[in-house]
Amino acid sequence: MDETAVEPADPDALTQLDPRYVTVSRISTALGSIPFLIGAAVAEIFQPFYPGIVLGPVALIVLLLVLRVPQRRWMARGYQMGEDRLRVVRGILWRSDTIVPFGRVQHIDVDQGVLERAYDLATLTVHTAGVHNASVHLPGLAHEDALAMRETIRAHIKRETL
Numbered sequence: 001m002d003e004t005a006v007e008p009a010d011p012d013a014l015t016q017l018d019p020r021y022v023t024v025s026r027i028s029t030a031l032g033s034i035p036f037l038i039g040a041a042v043a044e045i046f047q048p049f050y051p052g053i054v055l056g057p058v059a060l061i062v063l064l065l066v067l068r069v070p071q072r073r074w075m076a077r078g079y080q081m082g083e084d085r086l087r088v089v090r091g092i093l094w095r096s097d098t099i100v101p102f103g104r105v106q107h108i109d110v111d112q113g114v115l116e117r118a119y120d121l122a123t124l125t126v127h128t129a130g131v132h133n134a135s136v137h138l139p140g141l142a143h144e145d146a147l148a149m150r151e152t153i154r155a156h157i158k159r160e161t162l
Helices: 020-046 055-067 069-076 113-119 143-161
Strands: 076-082 085-090 097-103 103-110 121-128 135-142
Touching: 020 055, 020 069, 020 113, 020 121, 055 069, 085 135, 103 135, 103 143, 113 121, 121 143, 135 143
Parallel strands: none
Antiparallel strands: 076 085, 085 097, 103 121, 121 135
């Protein structure tokens, strides 16, 4: 009888955010860069030098920000839902690893902006007792997952108070 050893799942493994988060971030970044492109186009009109000397570099930077940064953000974020805690990891340059014990949770919000609603995504916000990092935001969750996480945390809080 051939038995293959099954490795236990890594207890510190993070769950990746929904891939649609990259698309929503790209759209949001593109919309936020419009004023810079308009400003560069106006400066391009009034500059006496070569055509494209202002607008070209700005357009390249915007293109880089729209295409690469949201993908890197998505890869740098993750979460882990434990039995009594939520761990949220984020950051490209400055890494942040936040653990929220369910016992400190005051209330939980599930928010959706216009773009998030269009892509069926949501942001889970966990508000805790305390001053430092009193709110932990977890964007890029599928709406159903965010609602399920909220109910799991709420059920744990309800058990603790009984």
